[in-house]
Amino acid sequence: MSERFLELIDISKIYPGVTALDRVSFSVSRGEVIGLVGENGAGKSTLMRVLGGVTEPSGGTIRIDGVARASLTVAEAIKAGIAFVHQELNLFDNLDVAGNIFIGREPLHAGPLKLIDRKRLRAQVRPLLERLAVDFEADRLVAELSLAQRQLVEIMKALSLDARLVIMDEPTSSLTLTETDRLLQVIDGLKAQGVSVIFITHRLNEVKRCADRAVVLRDGRVVGALAREAIAPATLIRLMIGRDLKSLYIPPASPPGDRVLDIVEVRTATYPDRAVSLSVRRGEILGLAGLVGSGRTELARAVFGIDPLRGGSIRLEGEPIRIAEPSAAIERGIYLVPEDRKRSGLLLDFSIAENISLPDLASYARGMLVQTAAEVQNARRQRERLNIRTPDVMTAVGTLSGGNQQKVVLAKWLSMRPRLLIFDEPTRGIDVGAKQDIYQLLRRLADAGVAILMISSDMEEVIGVSDRIAVMHEGAISGFLERNQFSEHNVLELAVGHTV
Amino acid sequence: ADKKTLAFVVNGASDFWKIAEAGVKKAQGELPNYDLQFKYPEQAAPAVQQRVLDDLVAAGVAGIMVSAVDPKNQTEGLNKVAEQTLLFTTDSDAPKSKRVAYIGSSNTDLGKEAGKLMLKALPDGGKCVGFVGLLGADNARERIEGVKETIKGSKVELVDVRGDEIDQTRAKRNVEDILAANPNVSCLVGFYSYNTPRIYEVLKEAGKLGQIKIIGFDEDPITLGGVKEGSIVGTVVQQPFEWGYQGMKLMAKALEGDKSGIPANGIIIVPGKVIDQSNVTDFMAQMKQIMGK
Amino acid sequence: MNALQKKDLSLLVLIIVVGTVVALINPRFLLVGNISNTANQVGLFGVFSIAEAFVIITGGIELSVGSVIALLGVVFIDLIVNHGINWIAACAFVIAGGLAIGAVHGLLVSRMHIQPFVVTLCGLLIYRGVARYYTEDATAGFGFSSSFPTLEWMTAGRTNILNFPLPHSVVVLFVVGAVAWVVLHRSVFGRYLYAVGKNEEAARYSGIRSGRIVVSAYVICGGLTALAAILIAMYTRSISPAVHGSFYELYAIAAAVLGGCSLRGGEGSIMGVVLGTILLQVLQNLVNLLGIPSSLNFAVMGTVILIGVLAD
C-alpha cells in the first residue's frame, strides 16, 4: 500500500480565460482506490487527461516510478500502465465490441503480416464480458448499442489493459444500480490484485463504498483529502461546495392535475411485441426507472418523433396526435433532453448562446434575421440561473466541462414554454450542488403546470425526486409505484421483472 | 440479301464532322446497296475509339473509314482492323498502317494558306498571337508549323500560341488577357473552329475590330459573318463534305473490285479553300445547301 | 465565427501578395482593362461557387455544376435562337429548371438517403448526356447576326463607374453575394444550414427539419447555378455541349474549400468563397500575363494554392 509509483507535482493547466488546474499535487499508491470528486468544472477530467497523456499541462511535473517528466503522450501513458475510461465516450461505431476493446492491442497470428488472430480475440473478450455480466455479444457493432452499453464497453476496454492504474471518469453516470454494483465489485477485485483506481463520480455513495481515499477538487485546486474512515457524503459535499445540502425531495405545491400525455399501447423497434401504456399529469414528476436496455430511451425517442411508432398512439391533453418529426413535438410543447449530449444534445462547435437559442431561433429573430444580442442576453440569463461555469457565453460548448455541457442542454428547453418535458438522464454528470438546483427547477416547472417524465438510472434521484415511479422491464411497464411504496428494493424487483 | 455496311468513325464530337456526315448522307442516296453508318466515340481517346472499331469489326462491317485520334501510336490497332475489313483513313493519316487509302487535307498546307493570308494582311509586318484548343494535338502542331514556315523571313512574327483545353470560357479569356499583355499585337489567329469567333467577339467588345487583323480556320457561322463584314481577313476551310462523299463512294467501288480511283501511294488530298470577302457569299450559300438548312 | 474571419484575412493577404508579385513583373496586370476582365471572370465563377458553398455547408457536395451549366446553357440558347422565345421567359424557364434539378437532388439526398456524391455524380453524367443528345453534339450559338441588345447589355455588358468599366457579372455577383451573406450569416435559415452540416442528429433533436434544410440548400444551389449558366452562355455566346463547363464543379469546390468550407460540413463563409474565386482567377490571369506556357497553367495554379495553404 505504501509504494507511491505515481506522483503529480504542482500540475497547472491554463486555457484561454480559464485556469482549469492550479498547482495540483497528487499521488497514487499501489492498490489504492481514490475517489476524485468536485463540482462541475472543478478540473477533475482535465487532471486525468493530463495523466492519460491527452492534455499537455502548462506547468508541473509528473513522476512515474521515480522518473520525472513535464508531460506524457498517450502511448507513454499506456506503456506506463495507465488505462483511461474517458468521460465522453470514444468508441468506433464501425467496429464490433471485441474490436473496440482490443483496439491497438489485437492478438496477432505469427508472421510478419500482423494478421489479427480472431479466435484468440474472441477468447480474450469472453472473460471480460462475463466479468461485467453484460447482455450483448462480442460481435455486436458498437453503433447498435445504447449509451449505457457503450459505457460498459469503454470500461471493459480499460480493464483489458492489465494496467497498474485505471482511471475512470464518471463511469457510472449512465449505469443503473445493478451495473454499478458489479463495477464496484470489479474495482474491489482490481484492488486485491494490486491495481490502483482513480474513480470520478458525482454519486457520492459510490465513493464511500469503494474509495480508500477521497480527494476533493474545487476551482482547480485540491481543497481536501479524506481517509477511508472519514469519507461521508455530507463531508464531501461541504468540501465541494462549501455548504450543506437539504434533502432531495420537494413535495408538490398542489396535487397533480389533468393528464397531459397518454401513451397508449406504444410499441418500439427493439421490442415490437411489447406495448407500453402510461400517462403523465400536469404538475407531476413521473420517474421512469429500469435496467440498461429496458427500452426507456426508445420510448422517449418514439414520443419525441425521432423514431416512428411501431404501433399504438399518443394523446396530448386527450387529443390523439401524430408526431413524425421532433419539430412537430416541439411545436406542441413536448421537449426532450437526450441522454447522449455529444451526439444528439449539442453542437459542440457552436457557442453556448447559439446552442441555447437553436430550438426556438425564430423568437430571437426580427423578420428573418437573428438578433445576436437577444441570444446573448438570454444565454447570460440561463448561465446565472443554472450556474454554467464559463466566462463568456460565446465560447464553444465543446470546451466546457461535461456537467456544464449538460446544463447547456437543459438551458435550451428551459428558455421555452414546455407542456411536457422528457428528461433522459437529466443530471448525467452533474455535480451534487447543481443537481439540487436542477431538482428545485424541476419542481418549480411542475408546480407551474408542466408535466415531467424523468428517465433516470440514478436510484437516489428516481426515489428522491419523483412523485410517482414507473418501472420498465424488457420493453414493457412492469409496474407503478406510489410515493409510499418507494424503496430501492421495490424499484429493483420491478426492474428485473418481478412484482411487488 | 443483307446490305453491306460501311462505317465512318470520327475522332470526337464536333460540328466539323456534321459536314462530313452530310457528305455521307449524300453518298447513301447514291449507294442504295449499302448501309452507311456514322459513329462518334464518346471521348476523344485512342482506347475508346479502338473499342468502337473492335465492336464494328465484331459486328462484321465491310469497310471502315476512320479519323484516328492518335494515328502514330494506333498503327497496330488499325492493322488489326485492316486485316479483317477494308480500311480507309481520313483527316489525319496513319501512313505506316495497312490502310488502303487516305482521304483528307494536309494540315500543314492549311497552315501555309493561313500564313499567306497573314502576309497579305500585314504588308508592313507585325506581331501575331495564335489561339488553339489543344497545343499538343497533331492538327494544331501541323497548322502552326505551316504558318511558321510561310512567314519565316518576313516581318510577320507568331510570338505565342495560347491553349485553352477546349474550354470556351478560357478561350475567350485568353484573348482578353493577350490584349492586355501585348498592346502592340497586330494580328490574332484562331487555329480551332471556335477560336476565331471568340477573337472576333473580344475585339468587337474592345472596339478594335479592323485595327487588329483576324485570320481564322474552319467555317463557324460567326467566322463567316466576320469575313463577310470585312472584319476578319479570311478563313481557311477543309472540305469534310467531300471526304465523306468521295470516301464512301470510293470504298464501295473498291469493295466491288474497282480501285482505279485510288492512287498508288493511297493518298487522296482534297485541298483546303481560302474563304475571304470575295467568295464568302457563295460559300455560305453552298454550306446552307449542304446542311439542308 | 472568429476563426473564419482570420482565414478570410489570410486568403486576402495571399491574393495581395500574388497580385503584387505579378504587378512587379508585368505592370500591365494593373491596367484597368485587365482588372475589369479578371473581375468579369470572378463574377461568372463566383456565382456558382457560392451555389456550391450552400451545399457544402450542409455537409453535401454538388458535382453536377458543370453539366448543369452545359445543359441549361444549351436550352437557353435554343429557346431564344430556335424557338424565338422572349429572353425574359427563357431566363425564367432556365432558372426554374435549375431550381427543379436542385429539388430533385435534395429529395434524393434527404428522402432516399443516397450519398450526395452518388446523386450528383449521376447528375453530372445524365445532364451532360442529355445536353449532348439534345443538340446532337452540335455547338449551340447565337450565330452571327442575331442580337439581343438588352439581354447582352444586362449580362455581358459593362458600365463605366469612375472610369472603371464594371462588368455586370460583378454586379450580379455582388448582389448574389450580399443576399447570400445575409442569408448564411444572419438569418435563421443560415444558422440551420450550419447546424445541419455540423451535426444533423443534434439539429433534428432541436426541432430543425433537417430534410427541408438540405433540400433548400440544393434548390438554392440549382437556382444560382442556372443564373451562372445564363451569364456564361452570354459570355461565350456558343456552347459545345460535350465540353462546356466541364470541370467547373472542381473550380467551385476548390473556391469554396480555399475559402474555408470543410467538406465535412458546417463551416465556410461567403467572403471566403468570393476570395477563393478571386485567387483562382488571378492565377489564371497571371499565367497569360507572364507568358508562362499554357501547359503549365494548371501546375502554377496548384503550386500557388499549395504554398498559400502551407503558409497559412
Add this chain to the structure above:
Amino acid sequence: MNALQKKDLSLLVLIIVVGTVVALINPRFLLVGNISNTANQVGLFGVFSIAEAFVIITGGIELSVGSVIALLGVVFIDLIVNHGINWIAACAFVIAGGLAIGAVHGLLVSRMHIQPFVVTLCGLLIYRGVARYYTEDATAGFGFSSSFPTLEWMTAGRTNILNFPLPHSVVVLFVVGAVAWVVLHRSVFGRYLYAVGKNEEAARYSGIRSGRIVVSAYVICGGLTALAAILIAMYTRSISPAVHGSFYELYAIAAAVLGGCSLRGGEGSIMGVVLGTILLQVLQNLVNLLGIPSSLNFAVMGTVILIGVLAD
C-alpha cells in the same frame, strides 16, 4: 461487417440484372471476346479504384489519380523509348515515384493538417501540368516498330484458360485485390485504417499513431496508382498528357462509393470496390453493344447507377 456484405450482395444482383437485360437484347454481350475485353477494362480500372478506397476509408480523398496516371505513364514511356532504360528498372522507378507522391500527400495531410481535398486537388493540377510541360504537350507513345515482348505479354497479354483468354490485367487485379482484402479486413493495419477513418480522436486516445496510418494509406494509394499507370500505358500504348487519365479519379471514387465506401471515412470493402468497378465497366460496354448514341453514354451510366442505388 454484416451490413457491408449485404451491400456487396445487392450490388452483385444489380450487375447480374443489368447483364441479363443486355444479354437478352444483344446476345453478343456474352461472346468470349467481349467478356474478355470488359474484364480487361475492369482489371485496369480496378487497381486504382482499390488504391482510392484505401484513402477514402481513412476519411480522406485522392483527386490526383488521373494526373498521376498521366505523369507516371509519360515518364514510363519516356524512360523506355527515349532513354533506352531496361523495362524492369523503369517499372521500379515509376512505382517508387508513385510511392513518393503518396508519401508527400500523406505528410501534407497528417503533418501540415491541410484538407485532403486541397492537397490532392493541387496534386491534380500540378502533375497534369508537369506531364504536359515534360512532353511539351506532345503525345508520348511506343511508336510503331518498338516492341518489348515480355513487358507487353506481362501487362497487356492474355492467357487462355479453359478457352477463355484471361487478360493479365485481371490477374494483377486479382492479386492486388486479394492482398488488399487481407490487409484491410484481416490485419491490424486494416483495423487501424477503419478506426482512424471513423473517429480519429478516439484512435489517438487508443494509442494508435493516426498520422502514420494516414501516411501509409496515401503511400499505398500512390504505389497502386503507379502500377495502374503502367498497365494503362501498356494498354493505350500512347499518352496525350493533356487528356490521358482525366476524370479517372471520379471513376475511382464512384467505384469506391458504389461499393459501399463512405466519404466520411471508416466504411467500405474491397469486394464492394471491385463490384463497383465491374458495374461501371459493364455500363460502358452496354452503350456500345446496344448501339445507344454515344452522346447518351454518360446519361445511361448515370441513370443505371441511380436506379441501382434507389432500388437498393
